[in-house]
Amino acid sequence: MIQTRLIPRTAEAQEPPMLIKTLLAQSLRYEPQREIVYRNLFRMNYVDFNRRVRQLANVLADSGVAPGDTVAVLDWDSHRYLECFFGVTSVGAILHTVNVRLSPAQILFTMNHANDKVVLIHEDFLPILTAIKSQLTTVENYIILSDKVYTGSTTINRLSDIPTDFLGEYEALLTNAPSEYDFPDFDENTWATSFYTTGTTGNPKGVYFSHRQLFMHTMGLLTYIIGYEAMPFRGSSDVYMPITPMFHVHAWGFPFLATMMSAKQVYPGRYEPELLLKLLITEEVTLSHCVPTILNMLVSSPAAEKYRENLSRWKVLIGGSALTKGLAKAATELGITVMSGYGMSETAPVMAVGYLNEQEKALPTADQLELRTRAGRISPFIDMRLMDDDGNFVPHDGHSLGEIVARGPWLTQGYYEDPERGADLWKGGWLHTGDVASVTPDNWVIIADRTKDVIKTGGEWVSSLDMEDVLSQVDGVAESAVVGLPDDRWGERPHALIVQKPGYTLTTEGVKANLQAKVERGELHKWYVPDRILFVPEIPKTSVGKIDKKRIRSEMKDLILGVQSA
Amino acid sequence: MIQTRLIPRTAEAQEPPMLIKTLLAQSLRYEPQREIVYRNLFRMNYVDFNRRVRQLANVLADSGVAPGDTVAVLDWDSHRYLECFFGVTSVGAILHTVNVRLSPAQILFTMNHANDKVVLIHEDFLPILTAIKSQLTTVENYIILSDKVYTGSTTINRLSDIPTDFLGEYEALLTNAPSEYDFPDFDENTWATSFYTTGTTGNPKGVYFSHRQLFMHTMGLLTYIIGYEAMPFRGSSDVYMPITPMFHVHAWGFPFLATMMSAKQVYPGRYEPELLLKLLITEEVTLSHCVPTILNMLVSSPAAEKYRENLSRWKVLIGGSALTKGLAKAATELGITVMSGYGMSETAPVMAVGYLNEQEKALPTADQLELRTRAGRISPFIDMRLMDDDGNFVPHDGHSLGEIVARGPWLTQGYYEDPERGADLWKGGWLHTGDVASVTPDNWVIIADRTKDVIKTGGEWVSSLDMEDVLSQVDGVAESAVVGLPDDRWGERPHALIVQKPGYTLTTEGVKANLQAKVERGELHKWYVPDRILFVPEIPKTSVGKIDKKRIRSEMKDLILGVQSA
Structure with missing residues (x-):
């Protein structure tokens, strides 16, 4: 600097x-009559919402929350969660x-690590709480969130299953709280939100964001x-x-934007395919974001074709994992507008979103699809670079690979109380994102691999994913996995595992000859061709179904010996 | 706070x-091919623009500009000015x-007061410079801006009329400068821009804005x-x-927005009605902002009707002085979309812009016109209040008056080196804006008066402008002026001057009876009725044609005596 x-500043x-x-x-200034909807259970306008956020602030004060304290929420996507996005932070x-999808032991770790003082918890998660409650070291008060108060099946003050040591039920507490609260000014670098991200090793890592950061996002x-x-x-x-x-990186930050714009918002609670589709149609939803799995589930639903007309106004941002061309095509054929985005817990999350410029908008749909499945174009205000192992920047030429780094x-x-990993x-x-990519001169980001899986051979980076894609095009290959193993001369060299389709008897020489032909046609760099190709009955996978490259690398020698002796 | x-922040x-x-x-990220146009003389895309801004940074460094130094620009609205908006500030x-409309003496004052070190000046303003140059105390270098280099009437290096002590001509200097410049990071509270505002008394006052402020605007x-x-x-x-x-409050801040959005921009140079209209049509301009006088000039032009089709895509934000319903109607009838805005030099400037919400958009055009001529709705992020003389807030009920104050x-x-007025x-x-207004519960701002002209009587504020509007509706009244004069019982009381239309012989009693009838019909508060009504041959005006209320107040006694003895 x-x-x-x-x-200069005048004193006052x-x-x-x-x-x-x-x-x-x-949200109150221009269109306060617009609605916030919760499932088929509850709806309010922004006047109500602003009043409720202030009531929540008073409830928090009564429950002992002071500036700097941490309030934990365990809920499905709800209007209550949105009220916490604004109310908890603004006091x-x-x-x-x-993250309610973590194991109870991991949830326990995160809640103690974060020093949670007051906990708002949906009744669906009480079994988790029961399992860990005696080991929570910092919690002083609990508030229960229940949908029963909206169904008329019970009155809010007589919810039968509130544990006796709870402060009460959310709606009842709000109703009894004053509706005025003057949110104070404070430093914009004040800590606003926190959540935990898990890796393959070690404890969950706590990321955190300030008011200023969420404003700027x-x-x-x-x-x-x-x-x-x-x-x-x-x-x-x-x-x-x-x-x-909403527990996953602030639902990508969209609730903050939608609220500032006083847009109509629909919160679907626990994700149930039928209810999601019903809300999409009856509430006339036009914008969502989800992982490819959810989009695939909705697109594959028998009801989708029936609702073609309604789906044609739907725009969906896809992230979390790669959007395949097949899914993008299926969605587009239903009239849905799809676009990919890229980010991670550490980045709040948005770092790239697909954007078709004037020339690209004029392309045929098929060409647009390829762009829409890319990770995205670099977001405004994000300074993204590609970096090699020596800390040098790699050119944005559309093919050179480097690790994505950003400011x-x-x-x-940093990571909360984890200075080394921070x-x-x-x-x-x-x-450092740990993702390897190329970037085009016009700012498209194309993810190639994770840094730990990319193969560094003779100064070149080889994407294991790209090589697997090439192998998948060889006749008879059902599945493959490519990893780098140490090599005295080149540093690392690629090695491949292949599962054959039934009825095929591929040979190492045959596959290599196929690849060599591609090299001669200029379709493949020669250093991509694996040194060794092994045929295996199945590829080792992790518990969530991803190829377990760490295990493949560490067990490669045993595996080779095992296969060779079989 | x-x-x-x-x-917490990790070290790196x-x-x-x-x-x-x-x-x-x-501006380079998504649509760099869009154009920036200067009159009918010059056009470039955003790639060129970004290169030129960096060349300008190098020229500034060569001319001795260091961080914290001040660079003055005297130019019409141009691409060069836009380059200075970004290049001067980013180094x-x-x-x-x-402000080239000030008198040479005032320009001299502002340039010395601001410590201008390098001056970029359009050749049209050389006569002003000649008049004041020997008295400029801080200027070290001059650069000339000329349109001749774009017309081919001269080559850029042989501009005949560059004064010999000038560093050179802008285009020539740019062409010879390196096109790389790495803009540094620095504190966002760094001083970015400065300009001067004049009042009825005292020297011009310097206002100033930081990078952060212009980013947030x-x-x-x-x-x-x-x-x-x-x-x-x-x-x-x-x-x-x-x-x-562009010298007037950063052209209301729109050049920063348009550049960030890589929108096509057209800079008209010196305002010439025919060229403005031509650019509007040939460059397909859709968004502008101007004072009512300019809009009136264009709407009244015989050519306007001919270009109805082109004008119907034009949206114009009006500010500087009030948009009358008559002008709004005339513009609307040509298909032009008009909206009012409100702000001042001290506020960067935007504090309010008209916005029709969902209900108002459904209103008939005539009802919309009334809204479009209001000062606007309070802008995002602006905290605007109405304050009475005791520093208490006045309710936003649509009729209570107070001085507009803001954060x-x-x-x-503050004002630069003027701590008292700051x-x-x-x-x-x-x-404190010095403007008196009411604000509706839904955030419409309705300007009533200047604080110095509002009449404070018995705890109520009376808008002199409103009272003049009421008088203008009395048959036979050609013009009127209402001012407050001290009153032992009420603090102040309104007094009116009236110029009669030819052929009328109005009396004080007659006019008062007319007003009293309005009071009885509930159309006028009784304390609005002036204590004294005087008939005069003409209303005292300032040099720019505004009613001179200061003079009327100070001379009221003499004036009364003079009229009574006449």
Whole structure:
């Protein structure tokens, strides 16, 4: 940072910090009559919403929450969760969005690690709580969230299954709380949210974001999604429904944007395919985001064709894992607008979203599909680079590979109380994503591999995923896995495992000859051709079904011996 | 500000400041092929523009500009000015946008007061420079801006009329400068721009804005103009042409927004009605902002009807003075979309822009016109209040009057080296606008008067403008002026001057009876009725044609005596 001349300030002059309450204030200003809907159970407008957020602030104060304290939420996607996004943070407390998909032991770890003081928990998760409650070290108060109060099956003050040591039920507490609360000003670098990300080794890592970071993330989305119409999203006519959990990186930050724009919002609670489809149609949802699995489930549903007309107004941002061309095509044929995005827990999350420029919008649908399945174009305000092992930048030429590193206004500044892994994340002043990619001169990001799986051979980086894709095109190959193994001369060399289709008897020489022909036609770099090709009955997978390259590498020698002796 | 818990930061973690270069970077990212046009003389795309901004940075460095130095520009609206908006500020220097409409003596004052070190001046303003050059105390270098280099009437290196002590001509200097420049990071509170505002008394006052403030002003416009579609402006299809000088409050901040959105931009140079109209048509301009006088000039032009089809895509934001219903109607009938905005030099400037919500968009055109001529709805992120003389807030009920005071992320934090007037501006921690208004519960701002002209009687505020409007509806009244004069019982009481239409012989009693009838019908508060009504041959005016209420108040006694004895 160079020295410059700062603006002088008159003693009484004010310049407000960028806080989440600033976004909240917008929701009342222009279109306060628009609605926030929860399943088929509850609806309110933004006047109600703002009142409820203030009531929540009073409930939190009564339950002992002070600025700097942490409030944990365990809930499905709901209007209550949205109220916590704004209410918990705007009193100066920290919102811990607990990942309810973790094991009870991991949840216990995260809740103790985060120093959760007050816990808001949906009744569906009480069994988890029962299992860990005696070991929670910092919690002082519990509040239960129940849908029964909306169904009329019980009155809010007589919920039968509130554990006796709970402060009460959310709706009842809100109803009894004052509706005025003057949200204070404070430093915009105040800690606003926290959640945990799991890796293959070690304890979950806590990432965290400030008010300023979430404000700026909202401005980034606004610039891109609304300004450049990357999706596009219009507060004036769009209806938003998240289908990515709110505990997962703030539902990609869209609830903050949708609230600032006072857009109609629909929160689907626990994801049930039939209800999701019903809400999509009856509430006229136009914008969502989800992982490919959810999109696939909806697109494959027998009901989809019936609702073609309704689906044709639906725009879906896909992230979490790669959008395949097949799924993109199927969705597009139903009239759905799909686009990919790229980010991670550490990046709040948006770092790239697909955007078709004027020339690309004129392309035939098939050509557009290829673009829509790319990871995206670099987001506004994000400074993304590709870096090689020596810390040098790799050119954005569309083919050179490097690890994606980034700087930007909304990246976690470390892992909570985990200085070593935090220092690794920010080594050299750039956030290291662990993803290997190429970037085109016009800012398209094409993910190639994870850094730990990319094969570094003779100064070149070989994408194991690309090589698997090439092998999948060889006649008779059912599945393959490519890993790098140490090599005295080249550093590393690729090695492949292949599962054959029934009825085929492939040979190493035959497959290599096939690949060599591609090399001679200029379709493949010669250093991509694996040194060794082994035929196996199945590829080792992790518990979530991903190819277990770590295990393959570590067991490669045994595996080779095993296969050779079989 | 309450104490909260700030996010912890890993040693090497980075979080970039909000700088004007951040906006500039967006212009290259998605649609770099879009054009920036200067009159019928010059056009380039955003790739050229970004290169030229960097060449300018190198020229500035060569001319001795260091961070913290001030660079003055005297130019019409041009692509060069836009390059200075980004280039001067991004090297850490301060851009002084000199108001070329001030008298040479005032220009001299502002240039010395601002410590201008390097001056970029259009050849049209050389006569002004000649008059003041010997008295400029801080200027070290001059660069000339000439349109002749674009017309082919001369080559850029042989401009005949460059004064010999000038560094050179802008285009020639750019062409010879390196096209690489790495804009540094620095504190976002770095001083970016400065300009001077004149009042009825004292020297011009210097207002100033930081990088952060201009970034946030851009985000405010983005939220409102593009997000809420207050105008609406779409980077993807809109073409922007300012018709408010760039030296006047950054052309209302739109050049920053348009550049960030890589929208096509058209800069008209010196305002010439025929060229403006020609550019509007041939460049397919869709968005502008101007004062009512300019809109009136274009709407009244005989050519307007001929270009109805072209004008129907034109959206115009009106500010500077009130948009009358008559002008709004005439423009609307030509298919032009008009909307009012409100702000001042001290506020960067936007504090309110008209926005029709869902219900109002459904109103008949005539009802919409009334809304479109209001000062606007409070802008995103601006905290606007009405304050009485005791510093208490006045309710936003649509009729109670108070002085508009504000806080927000882009308000000048004082007047440069003028602590007394700066302290007055920010008295009590709110920026005092000197405007009296009412605000409706749904955030419409209706300007009533200037604070110095509002009449404070028995605890009530009477708008002199409203009372003049009532008088104008009395048969036989050609013009009127209402001022407050001291009153022992009520503090102040309204007094009126009236100019009669030819052929009428109005009496005080007759006019008062007319007003009393309105009071009895509930159309007028009784305390609005002037204590004294005087008939005069003409109303005293200032040199720019405004009613001179200061003079009327101070001379009221003499005037009364003079009239009575006549």
